[in-house]
Amino acid sequence: xxxxxxxxxxxxxxxxxxxxxxxxxxxxxxxxxxxxxxxxxxxxxxxxxxxxxxxxxxxxxxxxxxxxxxxxxxxxxxxxxxxxxxxxxxxxxxxxxxxxxxxxxxxxxxxxxxxxxxxxxxxxxxxxxxxxxxxxxxxxxxxxxxxxxxxxxxxxxxxxxxxxxxxxxxxxxxxxxxxxxxxxxxxxxxxxxxxxxxxxxxxxxxxxxxxxxxxxxxxxxxxxxxxxxxxxxxxx
Numbered sequence: 001x002x003x004x005x006x007x008x009x010x011x012x013x014x015x016x017x018x019x020x021x022x023x024x025x026x027x028x029x030x031x032x033x034x035x036x037x038x039x040x041x042x043x044x045x046x047x048x049x050x051x052x053x054x055x056x057x058x059x060x061x062x063x064x065x066x067x068x069x070x071x072x073x074x075x076x077x078x079x080x081x082x083x084x085x086x087x088x089x090x091x092x093x094x095x096x097x098x099x100x101x102x103x104x105x106x107x108x109x110x111x112x113x114x115x116x117x118x119x120x121x122x123x124x125x126x127x128x129x130x131x132x133x134x135x136x137x138x139x140x141x142x143x144x145x146x147x148x149x150x151x152x153x154x155x156x157x158x159x160x161x162x163x164x165x166x167x168x169x170x171x172x173x174x175x176x177x178x179x180x181x182x183x184x185x186x187x188x189x190x191x192x193x194x195x196x197x198x199x200x201x202x203x204x205x206x207x208x209x210x211x212x213x214x215x216x217x218x219x220x221x222x223x224x225x226x227x228x229x230x231x232x233x234x235x236x
Contacts, residue, residue: 001026001120001143003166005205006042008230010150010172011063013038014209017232019063022147022168026140029053029118033136033147040067040074042232050080054117055104057086058149059133065094075103083117085109087132109134125160127151129183137161146199150206152182153189158196166236167194171204174215187216191223205230 002025007018018038023046024031030047032039032055043049049071058064075081081103088108089095098104107115111126111134125135127149135148137160146161147168161167171190178186185193187204194202202224207213213229220227 001138001140001145003145003168003236004046005203005230005232005234005236006046007036007039008205008207008232009063009209010036010206011061011208014207017209018042019066020058020206021067023047024120024138024145026138026143027119029120029140031056031117031120031122031138034058034064034149035067035071036063037066040071048078049074050078050082052082054083054085056122056136057084058127058135058147059087059129059131060089060092060095061131061150062094064150065092068094068098072097072101072103076101081105083107085115085122087134089132091131123160126154126157128154135160137164146197148185148190148193150184152185153180158193161193161197161199164197164199166201166203167197167199168203168205168230169193170206171216171220172206172208172211174211175219177211187220187227188223191220191227194224194227201236202227203230203236204228 004023007021019036020034021039120140127133146164169190171187172184
């Protein structure tokens with residue numbers, strides 16, 4: 001499996017950057033996880049978006065979904081509909097537009113669901129965020145990728161990501177800013193999650209441009225010395 005980091009910021013992109021969006025390829029299968037601001041152009045540089053086997057959304061906040069809107073125009077132009085897996089969220093204006101567009105086959109998911117898309121087996125994982133949210137565990141070709149989506153602490157969360165070859169984890173806050181009622185983990189807590197889950201590699205993502213990345217990395221490496229910060233454009 002390959003993981004393409006198309007956009008790694010949240011809740012807004014840095015200059016020249018993009019919000020959440022990650023392309024996973026495994027054999028002949030292409031999955032797009034999240035579709036935030038700036039993702040459509042970056043995805044199109046790698047593959048025609050209509051060739052995706054599915055889109056997986058962690059939740060419906062704008063920084064994870066906004067580029068679905070211009071994607072509708074492209075899908076209408078080529079006469080293609082895509083499978084889209086995401087939590088049900090009646091409060092989401094974008095979900096209503098997506099449903100009304102006729103360009104997506106919407107499959108509601110909740111934590112604990114399992115399904116397959118091509119050669120990738122998908123398991124949905126609990127997450128804690130202000131709106132319905134899930135993480136994902138992807139298995140294919142003998143490898144496993146975990147993606148936390150946006151989350152703060154969840155009891156026994158490490159069990160769901162145990163043994164992943166790679167964990168892509170929300171680590172937005174420095175320790176001085178994080179509290180239990182925040183909508184995201186700190187970089188240190190994402191590293192603690194990786195250590196407890198026994199993952200092979202940790203990549204911290206959903207990086208807010210206002211926080212010093214060097215500080216986040218220092219704090220994370222106290223818990224998981226091999227921690228990395230996500231870098232847009234990299235392939236793992």
